[in-house]
Amino acid sequence: MLLASAVVLVVLCAGLVVLAVRWFRDADQALLAGERSVRRQRAWATERRVYLESRTRIADGVQVGTEAVAFGSAIARVGHTAAARIPFGLFRAIPMTRARAERIQAVHDEKSAQMYAAIDSVSARIAEGVRRRLTGADGAPRQLTARDEEDLLEVEFEVHDEVEPG
Secondary structure (H helix, E strand, O other): OOOHHHHHHHHHHHHHHHHHHHHHHHHHHHHHHHHHHHHHHHHHHHHHHHHHHHHHHHHHHHHHHHHHHHHHHHHHHHHHHHHHHHHHHHHHHOOHHHHHHHHHHHHHHHHHHHHHHHHHHHHHHHHHHHHHHHHHOOOOOOOOOOOOOHHHHHHHOOHHHHHHOO
């Protein structure tokens, strides 16, 4: 009888060891899966940050291009105005063509101002549209989300004591 009790006790201990090993293996696999998910989430976050920074750099480059166009437009405007004053000045110096030259120069100056304003406006609108398309309406980079991944880094964990303090 003592031998039977010992055998039952050994079998029971072996069964408990097998259960403990299975629980440990399952917990270990769950821990590894969690670590992999966290690594994937961190890689995704890093990739997202790099991607958004590159879009912001592109938008900044477009802004620099827009400023270059505005600078070129301002230089062309000054050169155009200076070049146009020469023939209009000559025609205004002749008494018979003075009135007509003043009217033509007024129309010319108005149309050239409209043209340069249109160039600046179109350039600025293109830059604004590109920036909004690349970074969002408020100028801050748009947030991207992983398709099949839950954001593990934003999950809050709660710890519960199973033993009540006594």
